[in-house]
Amino acid sequence: MDIGRINESDQPVKLSGYPKQQPRRIRQNPLLRGLTRESGLSAGKLVAPLFVTEKSQRKPQPVASMPGVVRHSVSSVAAEAKELSKLGVGAVLLFGIPKIKDAQGSGAYDEHGIVPQAIRAIKKAAPNLAVIADVCLCEYTDHGHCGVLSQPGISGVIMRKPFKVRLWRPSPHGSVDNAATLPLLAAAAVAHARAGADMVAPSAMMDGQVASIRKALDQDGFSSLPILSYSVKYASAFYGPFRDAAASAPRLGDRRGYQIDPANLEEALRETALDIEEGADCVMVKPAMAYLDVVRAVKKEFNWPTAVYQVSGEYAMVKAAVARGWLDEKRTVLELATAMRRAGGDFFITYYAKELAHWLSNKRGA
Numbered sequence: 001m002d003i004g005r006i007n008e009s010d011q012p013v014k015l016s017g018y019p020k021q022q023p024r025r026i027r028q029n030p031l032l033r034g035l036t037r038e039s040g041l042s043a044g045k046l047v048a049p050l051f052v053t054e055k056s057q058r059k060p061q062p063v064a065s066m067p068g069v070v071r072h073s074v075s076s077v078a079a080e081a082k083e084l085s086k087l088g089v090g091a092v093l094l095f096g097i098p099k100i101k102d103a104q105g106s107g108a109y110d111e112h113g114i115v116p117q118a119i120r121a122i123k124k125a126a127p128n129l130a131v132i133a134d135v136c137l138c139e140y141t142d143h144g145h146c147g148v149l150s151q152p153g154i155s156g157v158i159m160r161k162p163f164k165v166r167l168w169r170p171s172p173h174g175s176v177d178n179a180a181t182l183p184l185l186a187a188a189a190v191a192h193a194r195a196g197a198d199m200v201a202p203s204a205m206m207d208g209q210v211a212s213i214r215k216a217l218d219q220d221g222f223s224s225l226p227i228l229s230y231s232v233k234y235a236s237a238f239y240g241p242f243r244d245a246a247a248s249a250p251r252l253g254d255r256r257g258y259q260i261d262p263a264n265l266e267e268a269l270r271e272t273a274l275d276i277e278e279g280a281d282c283v284m285v286k287p288a289m290a291y292l293d294v295v296r297a298v299k300k301e302f303n304w305p306t307a308v309y310q311v312s313g314e315y316a317m318v319k320a321a322v323a324r325g326w327l328d329e330k331r332t333v334l335e336l337a338t339a340m341r342r343a344g345g346d347f348f349i350t351y352y353a354k355e356l357a358h359w360l361s362n363k364r365g366a
Contacts (some may be wrong), residue, residue: 053114334360
């Protein structure tokens with residue numbers, strides 16, 4: 001399969017398959033049906049983000065800015081997944097930290113890379129837990145951006161079976177090259193699908209990423225694998241602790257050139273419409289607490305399965321206030337989860353997934 005020609009001439013990406021939307025992708029997977037059920041607040045609605053690192057380690061490494069969150073090895077992430085499954089948590093969302101980062105983020109689409117390894121280990125340890133694989137390059141690039149950078153006067157081609165991927169295209173500004181990034185994201189999604197992921201979640205905010213991934217999955221025999229798109233991902237100040245955990249802060253510039261301005265709501269709706277048109281089975285709003293009006297607007301406008309991501313900075317704020325005795329942790333977290341549900345979130349990605357699962361199992365706590 002040659003996807004190196006996808007959007008190279010900046011032409012609209014053509015969709016594959018029929019029809020563009022196939023609701024059965026979610027219905028036929030019992031691990032995802034509960035995740036997207038339309039009413040109730042339960043452990044099955046929770047998605048736990050997990051970091052897994054390729055760097056050798058004897059035990060999980062704590063993330064200083066996120067108390068209670070660690071960087072896992074493959075073996076410890078499988079053990080954690082097994083525990084989450086026993087608690088009834090609906091899914092995990094995997095982020096990989098490779099041993100070596102490079103300009104093209106090659107670890108993201110390495111079929112023997114850290115996330116495919118983790119997927120296989122989790123599906124063996126906890127077969128009843130859904131595994132969602134984040135699809136982006138930021139954790140894998142040495143420059144920290146979500147796509148490859150255009151460099152003036154430099155171009156090249158990388159060969160990685162079954163993909164022929166254009167690596168660089170000349171640009172006068174050295175910005176992120178949207179067209180050159182799409183095949184890499186598609187290759188990463190296919191690698192995760194082959195490893196056994198139940199869903200892939202493109203988060204790079206590249207134009208056309210859902211269509212490119214849908215086409216690649218269909219061509220590789222994964223037409224039934226659903227896509228959860230980070231359709232509404234704001235250029236937020238709340239991502240700092242995540243970037244510490246994944247060592248993914250941009251070394252130059254920032255991500256405002258491809259993430260949404262926090263002041264914009266109509267743009268968020270346009271982005272969501274584009275992703276649904278391209279074949280997204282679920283959409284996401286990120287962050288959560290400061291954007292519940294956006295969650296409500298997206299749900300009202302599209303009535304589509306909608307995820308809400310309570311991000312690292314939001315988690316860290318609550319943890320900091322709790323540590324100082326300013327907030328009751330259980331009441332605060334349950335109230336925030338209820339607010340996300342009330343706004344229209346169908347399921348919730350939160351670093352509090354394990355604690356919430358415990359609390360929701362207690363009728364008084366729920």
